Amino acid sequence: MTLEMSYDINGGDFAAAGEAATKIKRALKQIGVDTQTTRRAAIIAYEAEMNIIIHAYRGTLQARVSPEGIEILAEDEGPGIPDIELAMQEGYSTAPERIREMGFGAGMGLPNMKRFSDEFHITSEVGRGTKVRAVVSSPSAIPPTIPPAGWSVD
Amino acid sequence: MAPERFHSVSLLEDKCRGCTNCIKRCPTEAIRVREGKARINAERCIDCGECIRTCDNHAKVAVTDSIERLRDFRATIALPAPSLYGQFDQRVAGDVRRIYRDVMGALLALGFDAVYDVAYAADIASFITRTHIESGATEKPCISSACPAVVRLVQVRFPSLISHLLPVDPPIQIAGKLAKRIYASRSGIDTRDIGAFFITPCAAKMRWVREHINPGGETYVDGAISVAGIYGDLLKNMGAGESGPSSLSDTASGLGVGWGASGGENRAVGLENYLVVDGIHNVIAVFEEIEMGRLASVNFIEAQACTGGCVGGPLMVKNPFVGRVNIRRLAVGMREASPFNEQEESHIMGLYRAGFFETREDLQPVAAFKLDEDMSKAIAKMGQLEKVLEDLPGLDCGSCGSPHCRALAEDIVQGLAVETDCVFKLREQVKKLAEELFYLAQKDPSAMSKPDKTGQGQ
């Protein structure tokens, strides 16, 4: 059983920043993925979404959810990353000054994504774009704490 | 509904006209209009009071304790919320403190034997909060546990933030704990025969009180009485008596009183790098940010469900902004500095280290949004939900009785609603049906139809 979600992201669209990640997060909660796994996946999705908004022209953010794990795929059309190793260092950022002034692009994106994932792959082609795949594995369901919801009159 | 799960906000069935106004404002999507009545899901409701504020028919109310309950105890103590002071305008210029004294006196005139000022307990809570945050024991940003609607919001919608909630007792609990002890030792009356009543600005605190009644052990606060419910009597008795000997607490500082309005908690805790957010929908926006890993550099988040803080509580009388100004004035007039000397601080620290001020409550997530206990089934339902949603008009009009199309899709998948609850879907169905009827009406019954030329009649 796998659930797939896919969202189109536009470069520079700060007004919609975080919307796709929020939707993914909401779905994970409804599915009953445990809180820590949800949080990790949400952070990865958010960073991926922000990377597209800050650096690329356009892209897609996808999430595949199964009882075995959550896979997050981000693909963009953009300038690409010339030196991935450098980009993976904390604090390294190519975000323009005006974007950093808005509080984005402090250079935590990629390292953060890697830190929170169990598997992490990134490929990039200068002048074409970047692909990221991150996996957070084996979410466990929240143990049942409540009787099933019902609508009561009171 | 689980019988032990009390919530204060309730529906007055006969006043509810099923207008669907309240369902959209509810931060946890806890309300559905079914059979013309706005029903509340007890699991999801966090008692924030948004629906009380929204309902023009006054069909949503907060259930609180009546003043009659004072008779159930040999002795009673009033625990006034700091925000209560904001309900009275300054009458005599230059003497703001008088309101403070008058309120205390008016509470005694209502029949209480003593008063313990929750604002003084807030002074204690401020000191402990600062110490606790500085110790680094709780994940940053630390979130205040003082507003029970916010705590419940975390449990229901942001369970991953439970570890950010400060395990420090809220002022109401500190007040209850200390008040009963002090009164018992002064009067010789057993703590079980002493009733402590919080004078509450909100439904959330009422629920908190009910949930913390401990039949097997010590109960710190026995009931909650709504500010609006006794406001008239308080006004009548303002200046009726002096609180002096019946006050169990010392005089609070302006900082403690400041807890009654948003921003006051932070001013009292006095740490750098803090954030103040009030209004439940704003709180949600900030919590979404924390969940995305942002705001990690913030030390302390003061979050209150009500706009303006507790002065904006649904059981308050004054406009929240007027209430806030009143609180500020009183706070400034009462010296905004910690009321404790070094010796008192070390005494508080001793009690804190002994665990006296630290809630040992084990807060659990409330999985009220989970589609199914079985994850594979939940994933399947999620897929179904998306499909159903695609078919709905996406107008989020609320006419179906669910807050938006997505919520209706969820209800359909859970078997709690059907597609034709959507008026547009219903119209489509009616149209289809009408077309079928029209088609059928045009057809002649076979006994009457003429044979066609090939002789193969129907």
Ligand code: SF4
């Ligand atoms: S009190 Fe708040 S959470 Fe409860 S039903 Fe009303 S709006 Fe929803």
Ligand code: SF4
């Ligand atoms: S902000 Fe204050 S008044 Fe409002 S729900 Fe929270 S505790 Fe109650």
